[in-house]
Amino acid sequence: MDETQSPTKKGAADGRVQRSRRSRQLIIEAMLDLINEGVLIPTAQQVADRANIAIRTVFRHFSEMEQLYNELDAQIREHYLDLFRGGDRSGTLDTRLQHAIERHANAYTTLSPVMLATRALLWRSPTLTKCYEENQQKLRIDLDNWLPELKEVSTATREAIDAIASFDFWHRLHVSQSMSKSASVKIIADLIKSLLDDDRC
Known part of the structure; x- marks a missing residue:
């Protein structure tokens, strides 16, 4: 991050990063919850609905389901x-x-x-x-x-x-x-x- 940014701008940037991380974690948790409930092949739309986010947010974080599978396994x-x-x-x-x-x-x-x-x-x-x-x-x-x-x-x-x-x-x-x-x-x-x-x- 540019150290010349004002505290206000830095705070806003930090907030966006935290929200992005939170959204990413919500997606992973939604995927796992669906699987544990018996939905063995959750769709991106099902994941988005469970996480209460827009489907475009799912694809912004995970452009392919393979990326989501990989991160879920890692966790x-x-x-x-x-x-x-x-x-x-x-x-x-x-x-x-x-x-x-x-x-x-x-x-x-x-x-x-x-x-x-x-x-x-x-x-x-x-x-x-x-x-x-x-x-x-x-x-x-x-x-x-x-x-x-x-x-x-x-x-x-x-x-x-x-x-x-x-x-x-x-x-x-x-x-x-x-x-x-x-x-x-x-x-x-x-x-x-x-x-x-x-x-x-």
Whole structure:
């Protein structure tokens, strides 16, 4: 900013910057609210209506929806990953496996709308495709941290375990097949344990 500007002009400029930031944040929050309510592919008009701003304001801040997807991911990624991090990772294989699947189940339940929206948009969004692939790799590493035994199994067994531990498999059991949370966790844990046992035979 030009330091020769009067305090009044500087104040006005600062106010515009703050309003611009606020509008940008309102857009991101509106997008996330719509997704969490089940609108998996919100339109720019829906976002504008929810944020109570003009649609031209949405496009002034985000000329393409890709930009909005990218900023939304940047804001929620750490929260997303924090849901998987932590937990007591000590104990026997059976104990660690149970805790890992329970933690994943809790995270999947919380993040279900965002994960479904991401899957619905992958076909048209390079940004979300990249973010999705990065997050999947981090979840794979996280499962390795829970279960160091996975580093010793065959490639086929490891890929099968990744599929069983995935959101897609969880959602199929818990939502599509109406299994309870505890029943879904048990099925997943039992399948992974069986694969580990078979691989070591």
